[in-house]
Amino acid sequence: MRLPSWLAQHLAGPRVLVVMTVVLGLAYPLLMVAVARIPGLSGKADGSIVSQDGRPVGSRLIGQSFTDADGNPLKQYFQSRPSAAGNGYDPTATSASNLGPESVVDKPDKPSLLTLVCGRSKAIGELEGVDGSRPYCTAGGVGAVLAVFHQNGSTGPVTRAVSLNEACPATPFIQSYQGVTVECAKPGEDYAMGVVTPIRGTAPDKPAIPADAVTASGSGLDPHISVAYARLQVNRVAAARHLTAADVNRLVDEHTTGRALGFMGEPAVNVLELNRALDRT
Structure with a gap:
């Protein structure tokens, strides 16, 4: 039985709503969750959380401060670059x-x-x-x-x-x-x-x-610093930890990543991972 044209037009809207809800509201999110569980991607999808002694201490993707309760830099740790995200490195307030x-x-x-x-x-x-x-x-x-x-x-x-x-x-x-x-x-x-x-x-x-020591990144969440800024901090960290500058420089070298795809950006140092390596030392 053929429906009247006016009724068919009114039913088209609900049908599109149901189809798009199933496709975009259910199928697409489930597909993205499945892709995020693929080995090699699951860690990043979960936030690249770094744990120490069974408890999370940060993320490889989000910077954090290494300061005391009064906001003073802890001399035994490498310091991150400044952040304009909320009170600092707040992923819910990412901004410049x-x-x-x-x-x-x-x-x-x-x-x-x-x-x-x-x-x-x-x-x-x-x-x-x-x-x-x-x-x-x-x-x-x-x-x-x-x-x-x-x-x-x-x-x-x-x-x-x-x-x-x-x-x-x-x-x-x-x-x-x-x-x-x-x-x-x-x-x-x-x-x-x-x-x-x-x-x-x-x-x-x-x-x-x-420059990266005195300016915040566009996101306010940058977990890296330049190699030059890391080298600048070596003597202070070495003295605070009673290590040689050569030992600390070696750790900086081990935690320096190259340019993205070999040609984009500059080599950088992940501050959290470097400080964790110092703690293990």
Whole structure:
């Protein structure tokens, strides 16, 4: 018996709903679960969990902090790169800082990318006993940026200079700029009419602290650090564990992975696996 066209049209929708529910709501998820159980894939599908003494201590795919209860780096462990995901390496809040190269002026509630980099570089330099200075950073670890006021707006002689990232009563990182005394920034005062002028300073062209040590990854979950950052930490870790630098360097070599497919990216070191190897040593 042939159904009326209007009824057939109304029944088509429920039929499509049932078919798509079975295909996409049942068959496809079950297929993906079955694929995830294939030997060689099951570990990654389960999160690549790393266990020690029968309890999980982390994941090979997600970075984590190696700090004490106050957030201070544990000297006996290699440190991971910074994370902007939640409170750090939170897989439910994976994200970047969303700050770009033009982020050089601090806001009352949010430091600029330049100040974040400067502060991290200074702290790592103190931790590792190396020069933590970087171009466009003050000795105090904030962005070396002036608001420069000119007689004719953006041109002409300089009439005033303010260190934007150093709030009063701080002493500005330089005393004068083009013959004008540099002032500290007064909270609440508007410096929008000044020309934002980063000051390079005397830091070396190639800082001792690698870039990945002072910048977060796009996901905020990166479990790796560069080989250069790992080498920078060797002496501190060796001293804290009463090992030789050669022994620790050997472990770094053993836990260094090459470029993806042999040509993409750079060699990297998985921090969790390296620290576990140190604990076993």
